[in-house]
Each structure stands twice: as C-alpha cells, then as structure tokens.
Amino acid sequence: MLESKLCQSVATAVNTLYGLQLSSKDISLQKTRKEFEGEFTIAVFPFVRASKKSPEATATEIGQYVKDNLTEVEDFNVIKGFLNFQIAKAYWLTFLNSHQNETDFGFVKAAESEVIMIEYSSPNTNKPLHLGHIRNNLLGWSVTQILKANGKNVVKVNLVNDRGIHICKSMLAWQKWGNGETPLTSGLKGDHLAGKYYVLFNKYYQAEIAELTAKGIEKEIAEKESSLMLAAQEMLRKWEAKDETIILLWETMNAWVYEGFEQTYRRMGIDFDKTYYESSTYLSGKSIVEKGVAEGKLIRKPDQSVWADLTSEGLDEKLLLRSDGTSVYMTQDLGTAFLRHEEYQAQQMIYVVGNEQNYHFDVLKLVLQKLGYNWADTIQHLSYGMVELPAGKMKSREGTVVDADDLMDEMEKTAYDKALELGKIDDFESEEARQLYAVIAMGALKYFILKVDPQKNMLFNPTESIDFNGHTGPFIQYTHARIKSLIKKASADISPISENIEIQSKEIDIIRLLHEYPSVIKIAGENRSPALIANFAFELAKEYNGFYQEITILKEENEVLRNFRLVLSVFTANILKSAMGLLGIDVPERM
RNA sequence: GGUCCCGUAGUUCAACGGAUAGAACGGAAGUUUCCUAAACUUUAAAUACAGGUUCGAUUCCUGUCGGGAUCACCA
Missing domain, CATH: 3.30.1360.70 (Arginyl tRNA synthetase N-terminal domain)
Structure with a gap:
C-alpha cells in the first residue's frame, strides 16, 4: 500500500x-x-x-x-x-488500469472462519416499527455489509421480543374491545392492528387511574391496583403457565404482527440469517439464573425474588427474577446470549441497541462474568444515539412517534412529486418510474440516517421533508446515473490508458479518492461506522461533479484523453455503486 | 442527587492532536445554442465559558454553565 x-x-x-x-x-x-x-x-x-x-x-x-x-x-x-x-503520474495510471473494472475493489476476500454475530432490529410485537427502529435496522444492515467487505464472516440475527407484559396489554385490549377484528376485516397491517390495541389499553388504563385518583387514591397505588394492570399481569402468569386460550390468542396476534414486520423489512431491504424469539430463550435465562443461585453466585431473597449483587463492581443489586417467579428483560437477555454462544461460538457478538441501554449492557456483561462465563467479553454493545424530534424524544404515549411505514410512504410521494416537477420521468414506463422513485425515496431516507455518526444523537424534523439536493443520497445517485448515461453514449470501447497524458489536478483529486476507498472500508469496519462510507461517497460524487462540469469528456477530440476520462468515470461509477451498496442504497442507471 | 453522553455558521452534519475549522440546507449573486441544472461557480456566516497539558487543542485533562440518557418486581 x-x-x-x-x-x-x-x-x-x-x-x-x-x-x-x-x-x-x-x-x-x-x-x-x-x-x-x-x-x-x-x-x-x-x-x-x-x-x-x-x-x-x-x-x-x-x-x-x-x-x-x-x-x-x-x-x-x-x-x-x-x-x-x-x-508519480505513472503510479496513478497503473493504479487506474489495474482496478478500474473491479466491482469489488477494496473488498477483502472472505477468508476467516471465525464468526461475528450481529443483532439488530429487536422489535417488540405489541406495536409497529418506528423511526428509531429504522436507524437501528439500517445501521445493523450496513455494518454487516461493511464487515463482510472486510472479509469477516457475519451472521445477522434478529431477536423478537414476543413475550412480556407489554404484549399482554395488547392482547387484553383486543380481547375486551376487539370484537374479533383481524387484519383482513380491518384492512390494517397486522403490526398496526396490534399497536392499535396497545394504545387502546393505555387509554383505558389512564382513564381508570384518573377515576381511582378522583376517589382520593394515590397515583402510585392506583397504577398498581388498576384492574386492567392486574388483569394484564394475570395474563402474563397464565402465559408462562401455558394456558391454552392465552397461548392461542398470543400466537394469533403475533402471526399478524410478523406478517406486518416482514413487509416493512422487505421494503427497507433488510433481512436476517436467523431469528430468535424471547419466548423460547427466556427459559434458558431462568435456568441460568437458577443455576447461579444454586452455586451461590446469586441471591434469593425471602420473597423469592432473585438478585445479582453488583455492589462490589460499583453498581447496585439487579433483579433477575420477580417474586412471582416470572422473568424480566435481563433474564431473557442472559438466556439469549447463552444460546447464541452455544450455537455460533462467535468471536464477537455485536448488539445494535440504543444508547439508552448502556447501563443494561454493562450489567449484562457483569452478570455473565459473575456467573463464570468467560465469553462475556465477546459481547459488544454497538450503542447508537437517539433519533430526536424537534420537540425532543419520541414518546409513544404522547403520539409523537414517527411510524416507519408512514415515513416511507411520504418519502415516496415526495420523490414522485419531485420527479414529476422536474420532468425526470416523462419518458419512463410507469413501472420503471415507480421503481425509480422508490429507489430515490429509500436512498434519501437511508442516506439521511446513515451519514450521521452512529454514536451521536440526531434530529429528524417531520415537518421539513428530507432533502433530495445537496448532501443527500439522491445527489450521489444522480452522479452515478449521469456517468452511466455517458458510458452508454461512448460508443467506442474503453481501453487501458497509455502513459503519455496530461492529468489535471481535478483528475488527480478523483484518483486519490478512489485510491483511498480500501482504507475507508477498513476504518469504517473498525469503527462500525457507515457514516464514514457515506461521507466518502459524497465527497467522491462532489469531486466528480466538479470535474464533469469543467472538463469535456465525450467531446474531447484527443482520443487518448477521452479514453482516460472515461476510465476515470467508469471507476468512479463503480465505487459510488459499491459504497452505496455498503449502505444498502441502490443506484439507478438513469434518473 | 449518583453515573454516562453531548455543546462547532441561522439550521442539519464533518474534521487519526496538525496548515487559513470543512460541507449541505437556508440567505445574497451568477452559470443552460455545449456529455442529464436532482448539477456547477462566487459570497457572508461557527468551535458555550475559564483554566491546564503540548511545538501545535474543536479533539486530551480539570472546573463552570447548558442539553440529553440512565439509575424500575418496564422493555
């Protein structure tokens, strides 16, 4: 190098x-x-x-x-x-000649047998995916692509949180007020239907609390003694006891939700090699905890609740099993981690989870260590910042959540309006046009999210739609499409570059960027940061646009120079496509 | 209150401890008989504050002020 x-x-x-x-x-x-x-x-x-x-x-x-x-x-x-x-010019020209047609330039051939496991998405089955999940999904997917480009053997896993009190709330509300409604009869996507009942539960729950406090009962007590909450807790106990009616209801509603999630994932271009369900991992967590108690590593209190004492590590005691024997979030995560380790023996287990859970992951690793699992430090929390709205954090209770499906719909509509306005799709067949604005819409959305350093919080303003000009996905897509159009028009074959040519400084700038791509991939992999790829792609596109504007390519009369500039263009198009591919963004052939 | 994260143009984002802190949007002024103007060119505009370490600090350390997260028998 x-x-x-x-x-x-x-x-x-x-x-x-x-x-x-x-x-x-x-x-x-x-x-x-x-x-x-x-x-x-x-x-x-x-x-x-x-x-x-x-x-x-x-x-x-x-x-x-x-x-x-x-x-x-x-x-x-x-x-x-x-x-x-x-x-030396000769170095640059040799470089161009030897890599211009590689579609995987800068990628390391997969040679390692060791596995890196990456978990992302991790939805709850009581409500549809929202903007926070979008950032999570895009990050997880893109980091996977980047690690693969670094020659790593990556397994993508999802962990569906399909059990717990929150699911019971949706189920209870549907049971009470649903009148047998299904996705088919309501026309709602399954995940949105479940979400509707979750919201309904909270509405009635709040009403009940208001009623109780009006009678002079303290709010905290009202929250605990609300009949709805008690019923939800009762339902959770029945679920853990495998009550047939409850299990059937649970399976039915979850099936609706999965169908809805699947649609959203497909549209987002996200997938997984393996999906874990907490309903089938929490028991493993429970048995790990019981084993820990038996070995004296964990404490069982008189009320039968189980705790990990982390005071010597500078933290508090942490609950692992409730006094009624049901498990909590941590219990499930212990079980899931254990099963995954058994299954893959992964060298690294990356969890793409928001930074609001930093403490949770500290505790998770400490508890695993306390229990004597030395693979605890293969766990890495890929902690990313929150997506904030102008008013602050998204709050489902306040109805400020930006729904993933709605957002993608709006992006497509904007892309369509914009394309129409600019007369870009006048000579497109309707299906091609539809595909184009879907690609552009997703390009704009994905780029908007991924260009920001994962660790930082970012702001999304729903009232200003995401841009299609400037530092955006469509800007890069457009640059790619323009090159493709050039190449189509260049009837002659593109041949290797002869060495006796003048290179202008704008051209050197582009070559130097192309040359840098492999190390950008490497650093992005080390830092788990798609933002580095995104910013690189923008820089390259911007640099190329300046060149395109100022320097004649097709109409250059000197055949050798014309050929050289076409080589530079082809190489640039390849790298733009490759880099955007690492972000999960398609680039159109024309737009 | 304890712990952790963050304060960069009007706004949204960049900047392995390196030169005059880069972009984009928005503002102002331009570019189309010429390869796609979703483009390009010019211009005004920022490191919260106070110390310290260093040849050199937006970056590392300390303090102040401001914002966020977290500390549940929620997930």
Whole structure:
C-alpha cells in the first residue's frame, strides 16, 4: 500500500538521518490540503527535537531521502513544518488500469472462519416499527455489509421480543374491545392492528387511574391496583403457565404482527440469517439464573425474588427474577446470549441497541462474568444515539412517534412529486418510474440516517421533508446515473490508458479518492461506522461533479484523453455503486 | 442527587492532536445554442465559558454553565 510505504520510508529516513527509532504508526500521514501542491502530507514537528534543525530543514532532508528511495514519489515541497509529497503520474495510471473494472475493489476476500454475530432490529410485537427502529435496522444492515467487505464472516440475527407484559396489554385490549377484528376485516397491517390495541389499553388504563385518583387514591397505588394492570399481569402468569386460550390468542396476534414486520423489512431491504424469539430463550435465562443461585453466585431473597449483587463492581443489586417467579428483560437477555454462544461460538457478538441501554449492557456483561462465563467479553454493545424530534424524544404515549411505514410512504410521494416537477420521468414506463422513485425515496431516507455518526444523537424534523439536493443520497445517485448515461453514449470501447497524458489536478483529486476507498472500508469496519462510507461517497460524487462540469469528456477530440476520462468515470461509477451498496442504497442507471 | 453522553455558521452534519475549522440546507449573486441544472461557480456566516497539558487543542485533562440518557418486581 502506498500510504504505508510512505510512512515506512519516512520512518527509515528519520532513523538514518537522526537516529530516532519510530514505527510507521508514529507518523501521521494525511491528505494534502487542496491549496497546496502534492497528494500526501506529513507534519515533521515531532522529529525536530531529534534533528536539532528547523522544521523546514528537517522536512527538506526527509523529503529528499524519501524521493531518492521511493519511485512512487516524484517530488516534494515543504511549507512550514509540512512535507508534501507529489506522487508519480505513472503510479496513478497503473493504479487506474489495474482496478478500474473491479466491482469489488477494496473488498477483502472472505477468508476467516471465525464468526461475528450481529443483532439488530429487536422489535417488540405489541406495536409497529418506528423511526428509531429504522436507524437501528439500517445501521445493523450496513455494518454487516461493511464487515463482510472486510472479509469477516457475519451472521445477522434478529431477536423478537414476543413475550412480556407489554404484549399482554395488547392482547387484553383486543380481547375486551376487539370484537374479533383481524387484519383482513380491518384492512390494517397486522403490526398496526396490534399497536392499535396497545394504545387502546393505555387509554383505558389512564382513564381508570384518573377515576381511582378522583376517589382520593394515590397515583402510585392506583397504577398498581388498576384492574386492567392486574388483569394484564394475570395474563402474563397464565402465559408462562401455558394456558391454552392465552397461548392461542398470543400466537394469533403475533402471526399478524410478523406478517406486518416482514413487509416493512422487505421494503427497507433488510433481512436476517436467523431469528430468535424471547419466548423460547427466556427459559434458558431462568435456568441460568437458577443455576447461579444454586452455586451461590446469586441471591434469593425471602420473597423469592432473585438478585445479582453488583455492589462490589460499583453498581447496585439487579433483579433477575420477580417474586412471582416470572422473568424480566435481563433474564431473557442472559438466556439469549447463552444460546447464541452455544450455537455460533462467535468471536464477537455485536448488539445494535440504543444508547439508552448502556447501563443494561454493562450489567449484562457483569452478570455473565459473575456467573463464570468467560465469553462475556465477546459481547459488544454497538450503542447508537437517539433519533430526536424537534420537540425532543419520541414518546409513544404522547403520539409523537414517527411510524416507519408512514415515513416511507411520504418519502415516496415526495420523490414522485419531485420527479414529476422536474420532468425526470416523462419518458419512463410507469413501472420503471415507480421503481425509480422508490429507489430515490429509500436512498434519501437511508442516506439521511446513515451519514450521521452512529454514536451521536440526531434530529429528524417531520415537518421539513428530507432533502433530495445537496448532501443527500439522491445527489450521489444522480452522479452515478449521469456517468452511466455517458458510458452508454461512448460508443467506442474503453481501453487501458497509455502513459503519455496530461492529468489535471481535478483528475488527480478523483484518483486519490478512489485510491483511498480500501482504507475507508477498513476504518469504517473498525469503527462500525457507515457514516464514514457515506461521507466518502459524497465527497467522491462532489469531486466528480466538479470535474464533469469543467472538463469535456465525450467531446474531447484527443482520443487518448477521452479514453482516460472515461476510465476515470467508469471507476468512479463503480465505487459510488459499491459504497452505496455498503449502505444498502441502490443506484439507478438513469434518473 | 449518583453515573454516562453531548455543546462547532441561522439550521442539519464533518474534521487519526496538525496548515487559513470543512460541507449541505437556508440567505445574497451568477452559470443552460455545449456529455442529464436532482448539477456547477462566487459570497457572508461557527468551535458555550475559564483554566491546564503540548511545538501545535474543536479533539486530551480539570472546573463552570447548558442539553440529553440512565439509575424500575418496564422493555
């Protein structure tokens, strides 16, 4: 690799010139800023203590050494303490010739047998997916693609939270007020139907609490003694006792929900290799906990509830089984982790879960360690920030949740209106047009979400629809489509580049970006950050658009130059498509 | 209150401890007889505050102020 060669050579230079030992890691190589000559830059300030010379003199000596020893370096210049290298044209041309037609340029061939497991989505079956799930799904999916591009063997798993008190609330409400309504009779998607009853439960529950407090009962007590809540808890106990009626109702409603989820996933372009259901993992969790009690690692209190004492780790006691013997979230997660480890022996188990659960994952790992499972530290919480609305966090109780299906509908409608307005689909068949605006709508939505650093909270304003201009998915899609159109019109075959041509600086800028792609994939994998890929793709598209605007390609009369620019264009289109692919975004052939 | 995260142009996002802090949207001014104007060009505009470490700090450390998350027999 050119970059590591440069660092290595600088390290050798510093060693031979000044006797200072350093590894190539100690050298900060960066891209040369636009306003200076050259492609790569090194700051020599750290070496001046050893050289006992001015930064300028030090940089000049190192530059001369590297120029003499690396054929790739054609020349160098020094500005203050910064050493700028100019790379030989021949190097760039060879690079272009050898990779321009690779569709998997920058990808590492899968060679490793070790498994990385990644969990994402993890929906509850009592309500439909919302904007928060969208970020989760897109992140999980994209990180998977990026890890695969890094040669990893990745297994995508979903964990469906299909049991618990929240599901019972939907079930109870449907039982009481549903009149036998089904997705078929109501015309509602199954997940939306279940969600409707969850909302209904809360409505009546609040009403009951209001009624009780009006009678002078304290709110906290009212919440616990509400007949609806008691009935939901009773239902959960019956469920764990495998009561036939309850199980049947549960299976029926869950089946509706799964059908709805499946549609949403398909539309989002998301899938899984394996789906776990908490209903079949929580028992494993319970038995792990019981085993822990028997071994004296966990505490059973007089009321029969079970706790993990984490005070010596600086945390509190954590409940693992309720006094009535039913399990909690943590119990389920212990069981799921255990089963997964048994099944895959994964080297790493990545959980894509919001940062509101940071504490939960700290506890999960500590409890597993306490129980003696040394694979606890294979668990990594890929903690991502919340999607916030202008008014703050989404609250289902306040009805401010942005529904995933609704949002995708709106995006498509906007894409359609926009395409119509611009006259973009006038000569499209109706089916092709429909596909186009679906692709653009999803491109805009996915890019909007993925361009933000996963760890950071992000803001979504529902009243301003997501843009299609500027730093957006459609901008990159458009750049790709324009190149494709060029290539169609270039009737002659595109051949390897001969070496005697002038390269303009705008062209070098593009080549340098293309050259950087493999290391972007690597760093994005290490950081689990699709945002790095997204920002790279934008930079490349922007750079190409400037080139396209300013430099003639098809109408260039010099055949050799024309060919060179077409090669550059084809390569760029390939990388744009590849990078967007890592984000789960399609790029159209024309738009 | 304890713990954790975050404060960058009007707004939404960038910036392995490196040069004059980059983009996009919005604002102002332009570009189409020419490869797709969902594009391009020019322009105004920002590191919350106070210290410290460093040749060099938006980045690391401490404190202040502001915002968020979490600390459930919820998930």
